[in-house]
Amino acid sequence: MSQEKSLLNKLVFSLQCLPGVGRKSAQRMAYHLLDKDREGALRLANDLKSAMDEIGNCERCRDYTEASLCEICRNEKRNEQTLCVVESPADVAAIESTGSYTGKYFVLMGNLSPLDGIGPDEIGLNQLKTLVEQTDCQEIIVATSATVEGEATAHFISTIVQGVKDKQVSVSRLAQGVPIGGELEYLDSSTLALSLANRQSI
Amino acid sequence: MSQEKSLLNKLVFSLQCLPGVGRKSAQRMAYHLLDKDREGALRLANDLKSAMDEIGNCERCRDYTEASLCEICRNEKRNEQTLCVVESPADVAAIESTGSYTGKYFVLMGNLSPLDGIGPDEIGLNQLKTLVEQTDCQEIIVATSATVEGEATAHFISTIVQGVKDKQVSVSRLAQGVPIGGELEYLDSSTLALSLANRQSI
Numbered sequence: 001m002s003q004e005k006s007l008l009n010k011l012v013f014s015l016q017c018l019p020g021v022g023r024k025s026a027q028r029m030a031y032h033l034l035d036k037d038r039e040g041a042l043r044l045a046n047d048l049k050s051a052m053d054e055i056g057n058c059e060r061c062r063d064y065t066e067a068s069l070c071e072i073c074r075n076e077k078r079n080e081q082t083l084c085v086v087e088s089p090a091d092v093a094a095i096e097s098t099g100s101y102t103g104k105y106f107v108l109m110g111n112l113s114p115l116d117g118i119g120p121d122e123i124g125l126n127q128l129k130t131l132v133e134q135t136d137c138q139e140i141i142v143a144t145s146a147t148v149e150g151e152a153t154a155h156f157i158s159t160i161v162q163g164v165k166d167k168q169v170s171v172s173r174l175a176q177g178v179p180i181g182g183e184l185e186y187l188d189s190s191t192l193a194l195s196l197a198n199r200q201s202i
Numbered sequence: 203m204s205q206e207k208s209l210l211n212k213l214v215f216s217l218q219c220l221p222g223v224g225r226k227s228a229q230r231m232a233y234h235l236l237d238k239d240r241e242g243a244l245r246l247a248n249d250l251k252s253a254m255d256e257i258g259n260c261e262r263c264r265d266y267t268e269a270s271l272c273e274i275c276r277n278e279k280r281n282e283q284t285l286c287v288v289e290s291p292a293d294v295a296a297i298e299s300t301g302s303y304t305g306k307y308f309v310l311m312g313n314l315s316p317l318d319g320i321g322p323d324e325i326g327l328n329q330l331k332t333l334v335e336q337t338d339c340q341e342i343i344v345a346t347s348a349t350v351e352g353e354a355t356a357h358f359i360s361t362i363v364q365g366v367k368d369k370q371v372s373v374s375r376l377a378q379g380v381p382i383g384g385e386l387e388y389l390d391s392s393t394l395a396l397s398l399a400n401r402q403s404i
Binding site: 006007008010011013014015017018019020025027028029030031032033034035037038040041042043044045046047048049050051052053054055064066088089090093109 | 210212216219222232234292
């Protein structure tokens with residue numbers, strides 16, 4: 001590539017930090033922005049900078065926020081007695097989008113993974129324990145993924161929470177079974193077996 | 203979405219100026235950058251800003267460059283007698299990547315499209331004519347796309363170039379036919395018919 005195009009080359013290289021964007025897509029993005037949307041690109045540059053500089057983690061629930069406490073933690077209308085433990089801020093957004101949860105959250109920012117050096121401290125389990133001890137928390141909903149790591153993390157959290165002294169906290173897990181609109185024919189056999197075992201009377 | 207997440211929301215919105223990126227991908231990109239690559243995101247912000255502010259068009263060939271003349275136009279080793287006319291800077295990159303062209307370029311930055319208000323002036327045909335008149339140009343290779351607009355533009359360029367006084371400039375078009383590795387079975391019938399009509403002796 002030519003030396004003179006270095007600014008363009010740098011931009012194409014930098015765009016590849018986006019997930020799912022390779023050299024070819026990055027080139028297409030760079031040409032598109034230069035050609036059709038310089039204003040949008042400048043706004044993006046600005047928003048990227050302020051987001052990266054200012055967004056940190058909520059002191060209480062570890063979700064992303066630019067304040068010291070996120071809006072959900074500061075909202076007094078939300079039920080303090082239920083705490084939903086999720087893996088990532090994206091999961092908070094997913095549960096919020098259902099509009100059917102009014103409790104608070106705790107974001108692990110990952111899963112237990114001892115081989116990768118991610119232990120209870122890295123996913124803030126001490127902080128979670130303190131939170132359970134110091135607040136009026138009555139129920140923990142562990143909404144980690146239905147993967148091996150997610151299940152292991154859920155089990156570990158359940159042990160920790162039930163070990164809190166002088167307090168009876170119930171721990172639950174998201175229901176598993178056939179998704180709405182799911183056709184049995186295409187469902188994996190483990191999920192189907194599980195939904196048979198956990199059948200509900202109607 | 204919550205008010206407190208406004209910086210994040212703004213970032214998700216701004217990321218959607220990228221081609222092929224919708225709300226869901228933008229959200230995934232924003233979380234990925236916040237979580238795993240803040241440094242890359244800041245570099246991207248910086249490169250976006252300098253590229254948008256500094257990259258303009260080459261005075262001679264209209265390709266993108268941050269200088270007044272692009273490197274190819276300034277390179278004295280490149281053959282001045284051949285001029286390849288392409289639609290976009292991406293096409294220059296594509297032809298350069300073949301390593302088999304040593305002439306210069308002229309970038310139209312679009313195709314003739316009277317219905318969209320894109321006439322000869324918008325794609326710089328006056329500038330092209332002046333270039334042909336004032337330089338030692340002997341051959342024009344019209345490398346516009348093999349689409350209706352591309353063909354129309356090619357025809358128009360050929361008329362203009364052959365109308366230049368006191369100069370005999372040959373005009374050619376990229377060869378059309380079966381691509382390398384192309385299986386006849388899967389080739390569209392128009393291309394196949396064309397490659398039959400233009401068969402070459404071996």
